[in-house]
Amino acid sequence: MIEVRGFCPSIHQPMRERDGLLVRIQLPTGEITTDQAHLIADAAESIGCETLELTNRANLQLRGLDEAGSAILRDRLIEAGLAQTDPAAEAVRGVLVNPTAGLDPTELLDLRPLARALDRLLTDTPALHHLPAKLGFRLDGGGRFALGMRPAAFGLVAESDTVLRLWLGEQPTDLLCRPGEAVAMAARLLERYLAITETDAVRRRPGAVADELLETLNRHPRFRGDDEGKTLRPGSHVQRPISETGLLYIAATVPAGRLTPVTLRTIGDIAQSFGSGVVRLSPWRLILLPDIRPSDGADVAAGLALHGLATRADDPWAGLVPCVGRRGCAASATDTLADAAVLARRLAGLLDHPLHLDISGCAKGCARRGPADAALIGTENGMYEMRIGGDIVGEFPADAAVDQLVRLAQDFAADRPIAESFAGYYRRIGAIHG
Numbered sequence: 001m002i003e004v005r006g007f008c009p010s011i012h013q014p015m016r017e018r019d020g021l022l023v024r025i026q027l028p029t030g031e032i033t034t035d036q037a038h039l040i041a042d043a044a045e046s047i048g049c050e051t052l053e054l055t056n057r058a059n060l061q062l063r064g065l066d067e068a069g070s071a072i073l074r075d076r077l078i079e080a081g082l083a084q085t086d087p088a089a090e091a092v093r094g095v096l097v098n099p100t101a102g103l104d105p106t107e108l109l110d111l112r113p114l115a116r117a118l119d120r121l122l123t124d125t126p127a128l129h130h131l132p133a134k135l136g137f138r139l140d141g142g143g144r145f146a147l148g149m150r151p152a153a154f155g156l157v158a159e160s161d162t163v164l165r166l167w168l169g170e171q172p173t174d175l176l177c178r179p180g181e182a183v184a185m186a187a188r189l190l191e192r193y194l195a196i197t198e199t200d201a202v203r204r205r206p207g208a209v210a211d212e213l214l215e216t217l218n219r220h221p222r223f224r225g226d227d228e229g230k231t232l233r234p235g236s237h238v239q240r241p242i243s244e245t246g247l248l249y250i251a252a253t254v255p256a257g258r259l260t261p262v263t264l265r266t267i268g269d270i271a272q273s274f275g276s277g278v279v280r281l282s283p284w285r286l287i288l289l290p291d292i293r294p295s296d297g298a299d300v301a302a303g304l305a306l307h308g309l310a311t312r313a314d315d316p317w318a319g320l321v322p323c324v325g326r327r328g329c330a331a332s333a334t335d336t337l338a339d340a341a342v343l344a345r346r347l348a349g350l351l352d353h354p355l356h357l358d359i360s361g362c363a364k365g366c367a368r369r370g371p372a373d374a375a376l377i378g379t380e381n382g383m384y385e386m387r388i389g390g391d392i393v394g395e396f397p398a399d400a401a402v403d404q405l406v407r408l409a410q411d412f413a414a415d416r417p418i419a420e421s422f423a424g425y426y427r428r429i430g431a432i433h434g
């Protein structure tokens with residue numbers, strides 16, 4: 001039986017980590033205003049929190065809190081309308097919408113209204129508060145930059161400007177609906193899911209009960225949509241014109257997804273000064289600032305870079321994904337954040353397209369986000385197993401692993417024929433430096 005395990009930290013139910021309590025703020029459309037950025041930054045500073053993180057569901061979390069601080073934060077967020085008073089209502093929130101919704105001229109549907117409606121359905125329907133917290137919806141309007149398989153039990157993906165397809169986990173179903181029907185369909189689906197799994201000791205995932213779940217809903221003939229889409233590459237510093245307005249949105253990578261309250265406040269200020277006072281968070285450790293005039297693009301990028309964000313497409317941080325490692329997780333064998341920082345510094349300026357490097361402190365592999373050029377996985381104190389393109393290369397002390405990767409990247413940059421992958425290059429030369 002596939003089981004739904006664990007819980008997601010919320011403002012009512014913080015998670016204890018090595019560096020203190022972890023609290024997550026749910027943002028159903030991944031947007032915060034400048035005022036909200038200030039409010040969160042002020043609250044964080046007032047309780048001594050120095051680190052905020054972007055999550056892989058485009059939410060914000062605060063680290064290193066104590067009990068008193070998390071209670072103060074909870075009250076402020078509720079007062080500001082950023083969280084629910086009812087812990088059960090807050091626990092079931094989990095809607096992720098494509099961060100380019102409403103900005104991408106190639107998208108089929110802007111699903112932000114649906115995201116808000118689904119969030120209301122989850123919070124305002126007491127019967128649904130029995131859902132496991134780790135369920136969630138991902139909503140993708142079918143534009144240029146697909147969300148891909150972000151963690152969510154249910155997906156609603158636009159296949160035309162009038163049709164959405166339901167996904168269960170990573171599997172498309174035959175079930176189609178119109179945008180206006182989606183909330184009612186979701187309500188029936190969730191109620192049915194609760195009924196089917198009512199007697200489970202731990203509720204099975206929706207994908208494990210797919211047949212029972214879907215036979216209760218209207219079926220439609222299946223047609224194939226184009227499920228493959230390009231990903232908005234972390235750090236690709238996208239400046240895409242919005243056809244109707246001539247305005248741009250600018251993307252910048254937050255290194256390791258971690259930022260200080262000061263940086264959050266500054267990002268909000270830049271959004272206010274140059275854009276519409278809105279910051280979009282993404283599941284890719286990118287923030288997006290919409291509604292920027294083309295003539296202000298360089299100033300916005302410079303302002304973000306001044307505060308440590310990566311605004312160049314070739315910045316190594318665009319491809320580096322460390323988990324929190326030893327600083328926040330007791331399971332970690334290594335200081336992933338320090339090793340990532342060394343890699344970012346030593347790889348700077350080497351390659352046009354940054355390598356996708358995952359760095360996890362243990363075999364659980366929290367940094368993993370799909371295929372990587374290389375991965376470092378903590379094994380025992382200070383040691384990494386190195387993988388390149390999935391091949392296990394060996395086990396090294398952290399310094400040596402970083403050094404090996406840098407030297408291989410230097411050779412790759414100097415030698416590679418056009419279009420050869422990092423893994424392909426490694427396999428061709430057949431060795432790394434001894």
Ligand code: SF4
Binds near residue numbers: 323325364
């Ligand atoms: S990969 Fe391991 S060390 Fe890193 S956050 Fe996950 S459990 Fe902790």
